[in-house]
Structure formats: C-alpha cells, structure tokens
Amino acid sequence: MSKKEAILKAAQEAFAQLGFTGATVKDVANRADVSFGLVSHYFGSKQELFLAAGFDMADRLVARLTEATAKETDGLVAIQRYMTAYFDFTEEHRNRFSILLRCSPFSHMETGLDAEKVAEKFSIFIDELKRCVSLGIKDGSIRDLPLEETALIIYGNIVGSVRTSLLTPYESGNIFAETIKHVMRSLKNSPGQDGC
Known part of the structure; x- marks a missing residue:
C-alpha cells in the first residue's frame, strides 16, 4: 500500500469514527504513520482530505455495485443484487464506511x-438504481412506478438501514436482509396489482 493509500484509509477510519469536527489531520497522519506535512502535501486542507477519503470509498462502492448489476437482465433481481452488494460492502468496511454517511447529500453537510x-x-x-428500476418496468418484473422517486426511496431505505446498523444503539442484526x-x-x- 502506498503512503497516499495509507493516508486515505486512515482518513476514512478517523472521519468515520470521529466525524469531520472530531478528526484532525494530525490524527490521520498518526494513524497512517506518516508526517503531518505529507498529508497536507497530498490533500491540502482538511476539507479536501475529507472529500478525497469519502470519494475514494464511494468509488470503491460504485465499482462493486456496477459489478453486481451490469450483466443482470431482470430489473427486480438487479435491484436485489445492488442492495446485497451495498450491504455486503458496508459490512466489509464497517470501521470506515461511516465516512460515506458523513460525506453525503443524504446527511448533514x-x-x-x-x-x-x-x-x-x-x-x-x-442513476444506477434508476437504470435497474427502468429495466424492471420494461421486463415486467417491477410495477409501473416513477423512476426518480422510486430510486430515491430505495436509496433512502438503504441509507436508513446502514445508518441504523452503524450509528445507532438499536439491535439491528437482520436489518439488511429485512430491508x-x-x-x-x-x-x-404481481398479477392484478392495482398500484397501491
């Protein structure tokens, strides 16, 4: 792992655990076992480091989601695979994933x-959820629903489940599967479904 990658990983851990305000560049440097100056050299300000760490995690997740859904021809199955991949990724990166919750338009900016x-x-x-919903409406696996709102509702369910699992004291052991x-x-x- 390069020093730059080590800094990103350390920043993801620090911001995930402590939030933007609580984490410091010095803490990130210590976690990465590099000098404070090297962190500043690569990433400039704390805000830029926060965005770089969040966007790196987002890019890794997008790659996983794309891999999970790209070849699927059934829209409903594609959404199931999207959600499964999202939740699996969350669990695999549990100690760093919260940076995506903190660096998100679905959270306090x-x-x-x-x-x-x-x-x-x-x-x-x-956009990927909209693609999957559209595919499902076309192939008949998903009922006729508004694309934008449906994608946002699905994503809201995902984010709510992840937030509950990672950030709350509530027992949530089976929340991903139930979501x-x-x-x-x-x-x-379903045949005879009236859209309600």
Whole structure:
C-alpha cells in the first residue's frame, strides 16, 4: 500500500469514527504513520482530505455495485443484487464506511464542503438504481412506478438501514436482509396489482 493509500484509509477510519469536527489531520497522519506535512502535501486542507477519503470509498462502492448489476437482465433481481452488494460492502468496511454517511447529500453537510460536488458524486448511486428500476418496468418484473422517486426511496431505505446498523444503539442484526425483502415486496409486479 502506498503512503497516499495509507493516508486515505486512515482518513476514512478517523472521519468515520470521529466525524469531520472530531478528526484532525494530525490524527490521520498518526494513524497512517506518516508526517503531518505529507498529508497536507497530498490533500491540502482538511476539507479536501475529507472529500478525497469519502470519494475514494464511494468509488470503491460504485465499482462493486456496477459489478453486481451490469450483466443482470431482470430489473427486480438487479435491484436485489445492488442492495446485497451495498450491504455486503458496508459490512466489509464497517470501521470506515461511516465516512460515506458523513460525506453525503443524504446527511448533514459539513461547512465548507462543495455541496454540488458531493451531490454529483452521489448521483451515480441514484442513476444506477434508476437504470435497474427502468429495466424492471420494461421486463415486467417491477410495477409501473416513477423512476426518480422510486430510486430515491430505495436509496433512502438503504441509507436508513446502514445508518441504523452503524450509528445507532438499536439491535439491528437482520436489518439488511429485512430491508431487501421490504423493497422487493414493494416493487414486485404481481398479477392484478392495482398500484397501491
């Protein structure tokens, strides 16, 4: 692992555990076992480090989601695979994943962050869900639903489940599986369904 990668990983851990305000560049440097100056050299300000760490995690997750859904021809199955891949990735990176919750348009935005840049990065997640929903409506596996709202509702269910699992004291051992079941039931096109 390069020093730059070590810094990103350390930043993800620090910001995930302590939040933007609580984490310091010095803490990140100590976790990465590099000098404070090297962190500044690679990433400039604390805000830029925060965005770089969050965007690196987002890019890794997008790659996983794309791999999970790219070859699927059934829209409902593609959404199930998307959600499963998202939740599996969350569990694999449990000690760092919260940076995505903190560096997100679906959360409180830290002062000084470029909100448009963050929204643009996260639109990739919604766009892939819209693609899967559209595929499902066309193939008949998903009932006729508005694309944008449906994708946002699915993503809201995902984010809510992840937040509950990672950031709350509530017992949530089976929340990911139950969220997938809930979304599948809500989307599935059943004969005689009236859209309610």
